[in-house]
Amino acid sequence: MILPEPIQDLINALSRLPGIGPKTASRLTFYILHAPDEVAENLANALQAIKSKTAYCPICFNITSSGREQCEICANSERDEKSLCVVEEPLDVLALERTGGFLGRYHVLHGVLSPIEGVGPDDLRIKELLGRVRQGSIKEVIIATNPSMEGDATAMYLRQQLEPLGVRVTRLARGLPVGGDLEYADPNTLLRALSGRQEME
Amino acid sequence: MILPEPIQDLINALSRLPGIGPKTASRLTFYILHAPDEVAENLANALQAIKSKTAYCPICFNITSSGREQCEICANSERDEKSLCVVEEPLDVLALERTGGFLGRYHVLHGVLSPIEGVGPDDLRIKELLGRVRQGSIKEVIIATNPSMEGDATAMYLRQQLEPLGVRVTRLARGLPVGGDLEYADPNTLLRALSGRQEME
Numbered sequence: 001m002i003l004p005e006p007i008q009d010l011i012n013a014l015s016r017l018p019g020i021g022p023k024t025a026s027r028l029t030f031y032i033l034h035a036p037d038e039v040a041e042n043l044a045n046a047l048q049a050i051k052s053k054t055a056y057c058p059i060c061f062n063i064t065s066s067g068r069e070q071c072e073i074c075a076n077s078e079r080d081e082k083s084l085c086v087v088e089e090p091l092d093v094l095a096l097e098r099t100g101g102f103l104g105r106y107h108v109l110h111g112v113l114s115p116i117e118g119v120g121p122d123d124l125r126i127k128e129l130l131g132r133v134r135q136g137s138i139k140e141v142i143i144a145t146n147p148s149m150e151g152d153a154t155a156m157y158l159r160q161q162l163e164p165l166g167v168r169v170t171r172l173a174r175g176l177p178v179g180g181d182l183e184y185a186d187p188n189t190l191l192r193a194l195s196g197r198q199e200m201e
Numbered sequence: 202m203i204l205p206e207p208i209q210d211l212i213n214a215l216s217r218l219p220g221i222g223p224k225t226a227s228r229l230t231f232y233i234l235h236a237p238d239e240v241a242e243n244l245a246n247a248l249q250a251i252k253s254k255t256a257y258c259p260i261c262f263n264i265t266s267s268g269r270e271q272c273e274i275c276a277n278s279e280r281d282e283k284s285l286c287v288v289e290e291p292l293d294v295l296a297l298e299r300t301g302g303f304l305g306r307y308h309v310l311h312g313v314l315s316p317i318e319g320v321g322p323d324d325l326r327i328k329e330l331l332g333r334v335r336q337g338s339i340k341e342v343i344i345a346t347n348p349s350m351e352g353d354a355t356a357m358y359l360r361q362q363l364e365p366l367g368v369r370v371t372r373l374a375r376g377l378p379v380g381g382d383l384e385y386a387d388p389n390t391l392l393r394a395l396s397g398r399q400e401m402e
Contacts, residue, residue, distance in 0.1 A: 003264075003295065004254075004255055004265050005266060006247070006251050006254040007264060008249040009243075009246075009247040009250065010244075010247035010250075010251050012247075013240075013243045013247040015239075016240060017229055017232065017233070017244075018227075018228070018229070018232050019228070019229075020227065024220065026292060026295070027219070027220070027292070028218055028219070028220075028221075029251070030291060030292050031218065031219050032218070032248070032251060033251060033252070033255065033264065036383040037252055039214075039217060039218075040248045040252055041248075041249075042210075042214045043214040043215070043218075043245075044244075044245040044246075044248040044249050045209065045249070046207070046213075046214040047233070047242075047244050047245040048207065048241070048242075048245050049207040049211075050207050050211050050230070050233060050241055051241055051257065051275060052204055053202065053205075053206075053207040054207050054234065056209060061362065063204075063208060063234065064205050064206055065205040065206060065207065089231065091231050094204065100259040113362070121279075157217040171346065
C-alpha cells in the first residue's frame, strides 16, 4: 500500500532528523494526525521562525534572537569579562549556564578541529577568539571543548595560540562523573581520575 | 540563560511529541538550526499539509488523500471483498500490507474499547463495521486488534455483535514471534504458543 502523499511526506521529513528512524517517524506522524490542529501548527510556525528570527552574536558567536546587536550574555555588564569559556557549540553554553557555576563570558567555536573531516583552524571562530584575547581584558581562557580526541586536539592547538598572548589557559577537569560508579567507569576515565587526584578539603 | 525565543519555541513544540523529551528536543532544534534551510522548510510544509490534505475513507475509515471518494484499497476491485480485516489504527493497515499476506479489505476502528478511558462502542467505527457486514458480501471478519487487554476485550465484543450476522469471525494467532527466543518469551506468550500448538506440516 502506498500511504497518502501528505503522510509519506511528513514521515520522510521527520526521518531526516538525527536519531529518528522510519518507525519513529511514522509513529510521530500518526500522533500529529490525531492530535489537535495546533500541535502541527505550532511546530510548523516554530520551524519557520527558527532560521529567520535567529542570528549569531557577533562577539561570542552564540545563537541569539536576530535584530540584537549582541547576545544577552555579552550585553550583560555584570558578567566577568576577565574570564572567557571556549565551547564547541551553543548547546554547551546552555549546559554550562545550567550549572550556575560560571559567571564569565563565552566564545563558541562552532565545531572542533578535525583533519579527517577537513575542518581546520580557519573553519572555526578561532581568529575571532584570538582577537578578543588580544584586546587585553581577558585574564583566563577556560577551554571547555568536549573530552574527545578532537576536543583535546583543539584544546591543545588553542593553548599554543593563546599562551604567547599572556593569558592563563585552563581546561575542564576530567574524572569520575558525580553519581557514577567506579565499577562501571571506563579505564581511561579512571586513569584520568587517578592522575588528576586532589587533596581532600 | 534564557534561550532566544524562536529556539525555545521549537524546543517546546518538539517536546510535546510523544517519546521526545527536552534533551532530544534541544538536540533536534540545534540540528535543524545548523542544517540547510530546506530541512526546516520541508518539515514545516509537510506539517501544514498533513491535516488539510488528508481525510478518512468513508468506507473503511483508513487515512487517505483528501478529495478522493474512497481510499486506494476500497477502490481496488481486485481486493477480495469476502474477507474483511478489522484493525485499531491506520498504522496497523500499513503493517499488514507490508506482509503481502492479506488481499482482502480493511476496517479501521480508530481505537479500542476502554471503559477506564471512557471509550465505548459508539466512539469507535463499530456501527459502520456492522453495516458493511450486513450488506452480505463479507464472509469472514478477521479481528486484528492488538494482543492486549483492550484489544482482546474489543475482539470479544465484536465477535458477539458479528456472529448473529452469520459471518465467520477469526482472530490473528498468538504465539512465539518469529526469530524470537523461547528462553526470553514471557510466560503468557509461551502459554498461548502451547495452547495454540499446531500439527507440523
